[in-house]
Amino acid sequence: MDTTVAYTPPWEVEKPRERPTWGLAEGDEIAPGRTVLRRIGGGRRYEALLVWDEHRLAVLVAKVLRPDQARSPVALHDLGREAELLERLAHPVVVRGFGSVVDGPFPHLVLEHLDGPTLDELLAQGGPLAIEQLLPLGLHVASALHYLANEGIVHLDVKPSNIVMGGPPRLIDLSVARELAEAAALRSPIGTDAFMAPEQCAPDGRLGPPADVFGLAATLYTGLTGARPFPPCEDRWPQLTTQAGPLPRRTPPALAEIVTAGLAPDPSARPSARDFAVALEPLVAALPRRMTLGRRG
Template structure:
C-alpha cells in the first residue's frame, strides 16, 4: 500500500480513541478514511473522519481538518450534516460527524437512473435553502454533487472538506472540486470565467439536479489527463445536453439557468426555491390504500 493510501486497518470493535469504537469502514480519500463508529460521548452511532497514518503529522492536512470543522460550525442548517467535535492534537487526528441514515443521491441515480418529481423537487428546494443560508453564513461548499447528498426529509449535504469563506474561495487558482460538477470559474479560475464563490455552488446545484432529473450528466465526460482545460472540462465551451422531453418547462428553465456560464447570470438560491415550490404544490396527492 502506498503511503498516500495508508490505513489504520480498524476492524469492528477496535478503538479509534478511548471514546470512539469502530464499527465499519465507510470509505475515504487520499488523506482521510471514514468509519462508522459508536461514540461513548453522544452514546450513539457517528461518522469519524480520521487522518490516514501517513498524513497524521502533516500540518497542512491537520489545518484542512480544522478548516472543515470550522465550516461545519457556521453552516449549521437543517440540510447540512452536523459536526460534533474534532481533535488534531492526538495520535489520530479526527473529526466526529453526525451519522445520517439514508441512501446517497448518487446511489439512487445508479439504481433507478431518473428520480421522480416527488423526489427531485423537494430535493431542489432543500438544497436551495441551504445555499441561501450559506450566503448569510459566508460559506462556499465547492463540491456539491450527488455523492455528497444524503436523501431524506430533508436531504442532507455532507463533506465540507474543501469549504471556505467566499474571500478565500476567490483566491483559489487550482482545481478544487469534482470535475463534472465544477462551475466554469472553478475549472478555469481567472479573468475569462471569474473566480470561485457562492455562485459556484449554484452551478453545482444545477449539475446535480440535472443528473437526478435526467439520469445522465449535463455534459459529456472530460479527459482528466488532458493538458488543455477545455478537453478536461467540456462545460467551459459546450452547452448542456437536452433534458428529457417529459421534464416540466418550469423545471427545465430553472435547471438551465443554474448552469449559466456567467456566475452573475445564475439565479439566487431563494429564486430557485420560489420557482419550484409551486411545482411541489401541484404534485398529485399520494394514493392511500386501506385494508379492511
C-alpha cells in the first residue's frame, strides 16, 4: 500500500519493481509555491516526495500520482476521496492532510511530514518492543480507531508500516479507507495480506470496524514477537485456516487476552476499539513512568 513513509517489511523484501516516475528533482515545482526537496519513497500508484510549501512556510509530504496513473479516473477519484476523508478528521493520532491538487500536471495529496521511524522499521532494527513501549502504542492507536469508527470510517490497513513512532504515535495512510456503507459493499480483497482480517480476504458484507481491531491486534502481536501472527505458507491468507501462535511469556495476561480476542476469526467475537482502550488503560497507568491517555478521577 502507498503510505506517507515508504518501507517494506523485512519478510516482504524482494527485487524492487521498476515503476513509472516523473523524475522530479530538487527545486522542481509540482504546483504553484510547492517545490520538491527530495524523493522519500513510493508505491504502486504514488511517488512520495518531501516538498516545501511556500504558502505554509513548511516542509510537507506530497503523494504524487505516477505518470501512468495521473489521468486515470479511478486513481483521481481515490486521491480525492482520501483528501476528503482527511479533511473530515481531527485526531492527535491520525495523520493530518492539507488538501489535494487533482487538475494540475502532477495530481497529488498533501500531508504533514512526520519525522520518525515506522514501527516496522523499529522492529527490523531492534526486534520486539519492550512492554513499556508497546502498551502506550496500543492505547493510542485504539483511541484513533475508536474515533474513526465513530466518524463512520474504516481504515482497512492497520499495520506496523502505517504507524509512525513518536509522542504520540501516528496512524497514517488512508488510501484504502472506506466509509462504513462502502466497506460493507466491498466484494474484493482489500488491505495488506499479512494484517487483513478474514472478512477482508473474502468480503461478504461484514466488513467494518472489527477489521481495524484485527489489524491492531495483529500489529501488537508483531510488536511483541517480532513476527507476524500468521506465518506465510502456501495459502495466501493463512488467517483463514490457522490460529495465531502463542504470545511470549513476558506478555501481561490482560494484554494477551485482549490481543487474542482481537484476532478472533469471527468479527462479532472481537472487542471494539473502545474495549481495547479500556483494557489497556490500567496497564499503561501502572507503568513506572506514566505515559497516559485516558480518564482521571
